[in-house]
Ligand code: SF4
């Protein structure tokens with residue numbers, strides 16, 4: 213046992229995985245838990261596939277090895293598939309139901325698996341899908357999809373909802389706190 | 405101070421403030437850039453900070469500052485240290501008065517780099533101490549230590565974090581920011597600062613005499629530590645030490661290397677107490693070579709006998725598997741898993757509306773059969789558009805171009821280089837190409853910023869690192885004074901202008917320069933520039949995919965028609981390309 217709860221947040225550069233990591237880290241501080249994280253900076257952030265590792269109660273290195281993540285939170289369905297091998301036996305994937313089709317696939321007429329294909333490929337896993345765009349729009353802006361996804365992940369995290377909400381308050385720009393809290397709550401109600 | 409969730413580079417920058425830093429310089433490079441970015445954006449700042457034009461310049465500036473007695477820092481990525489290698493090697497001879505720390509951030513796995521070189525080798529080569537943190541927290545404490553170590557021995561200290569330190573986060577309780585600043589005073593001392601042969605021979609001897617005391621100090625200060633627990637042991641350094649710690653069984657000895665040079669007597673004493681030692685480190689076998697040098701009867705396992713890889717980065721699973729192979733049972737088990745095969749790749753891509761894309765498009769149209777040396781920046785992504793044939797290091801587009809020309813190659817040569825890279829080390833290549841009569845076209849992709857590394861200003865931006873307005877630099881004037889036969893400035897978004905300039909350049913002999921200007925879209929957006937987005941009229945679109953091949957991430961293709969999504973930044977170039985006129989500005993008919 214590692215003693216830490218390991219969360220992999222994945223998505224497409226620009227979707228706000230780093231903010232999501234900051235919120236989880238802040239929630240750990242609020243609860244006095246130790247935490248380690250590793251992020252993608254640099255070139256991959258230009259629309260590439262990005263991953264953020266967070267080890268809640270982590271005391272050693274920040275990296276999560278394949279096959280050991282307790283939870284994968286994916287902002288894009290195709291990315292959920294790409295990183296699904298990181299999930300441990302019995303772990304949970306919470307993913308946005310939508311996918312951004314890679315531009316290179318349009319350019320080169322490459323086949324991209326559709327929603328159903330991806331869900332089939334993930335069928336052996338415990339997968340929860342979220343319509344992040346719809347909920348984010350309901351909250352007030354499409355830009356809150358990352359916080360919607362965190363809300364959806366909340367029941368699985370070893371962190372109290374109040375700590376997560378306080379972390380959202382501390383981490384997002386002051387003017388957007390209400391919208392983001394709404395997004396978080398809508399996300400929390402989302403999983404069926 | 406309260407505990408915070410901090411990025412490694414933030415912790416390092418904060419530690420510099422705790423250590424009363426007086427002077428900081430650097431050139432951006434992933435994963436090092438945030439250190440200067442954080443220092444330069446402090447609300448209260450009572451030290452000097454600059455983005456220098458390249459790493460050699462940054463280090464020479466910082467070295468001089470340290471000669472005057474102030475505490476100084478020079479930051480760069482590992483390959484930047486190559487550029488700074490000239491002053492580095494001799495700075496060890498001259499030594500310093502104020503503490504000088506050279507931060508060279510390594511990038512195992514080459515997440516954002518052209519190679520995986522190991523900066524520890526440079527420290528050993530230059531004979532200066534090197535500190536190699538294992539955790540984000542330790543990076544802070546070590547940075548403070550680095551300044552005192554530098555002053556204690558009068559030597560520059562190389563501080564070598566890796567990507568997984570720089571871009572990792574941890575709960576950290578930062579120390580108090582210092583306010584004890586010094587003012588530089590240059591004490592004339594030619595024997596130390598003028599390295600003519602007579603002086604340098606003496607200085608070299610002095611440098612060599614410092615080596616053993618430094619190595620001993622690193623043990624005394626607890627930078628290198630060892631605990632004996634059994635007859636088997638692990639020695640690890642850098643971030644690999646934290647992977648080992650998580651997996652280390654109770655009865656296995658552990659030595660952690662945080663600093664170099666390693667004291668051979670201390671190391672021999674530890675190794676000698678064990679039957680078997682596994683050495684775990686990323687990249688080069690620096691620790692392992694030292695261990696093998698002192699091992700008499702102990703079996704040594706590591707990279708050199710295939711227990712661990714020489715390349716890439718490690719993770720807990722790869723360390724666990726090396727431990728198992730070496731007969732040490734790790735505390736955790738890792739399942740064998742494989743990724744789902746054949747998932748379409750999602751490489752990084754130039755932003756929607758990036759001016760580079762249209763310039764590449766124009767180059768491709770005019771120079772169909774051309775050869776395209778390129779350089780280091782966002783525009784290296786032009787490889788996806790087939791307009792990047794070579795990239796080796798900063799500034800090497802123009803030099804590679806002139807080299808290919810002088811080899812007798814007869815096809816057109818078109819180099820692409822960003823403004824920051826041109827000012828970094830591109831100018832010399834241009835001067836040389838003109839001087840030696842090359843025949844080629846140089847396209848300067850001028851977006852007024854160092855974009856790839858996080859949008860740092862450069863002399864072409866018009867402001868300094870701290871936001872002070874700087875004298876304007878004219879790229880045209882620089883190119884003209886180098887002797888270029890044709891210098892033309894175009895707007896990257898004006899395809900007709902770009903094509904005309906390319907054709908004119910193609911028709912001429914000599915070194916021709918086209919400066920294609922358009923601010924980086926991310927920066928433009930931050931500055932409040934908004935353009936109306938574009939839309940595809942589905943009734944006019946014939947589904948020819950000309951715009952799709954252009955490769956803008958705002959353009960999609962569904963049900964045989966192109967469409968434009970919310971990423972569109974309104975550059976208008978796709979509308980100029982569309983053969984049927986189906987793309988229009990939103991709201992226009
Ligand atoms: S960050 Fe700027 S320079 Fe880089 S791809 Fe985007 S628009 Fe182009």
Ligand code: SF4
Pocket residue numbers: 756757758937938956957958959968971972973974975976977978979
């Ligand atoms: S105008 Fe066309 S090329 Fe430019 S950003 Fe919009 S969709 Fe992309």
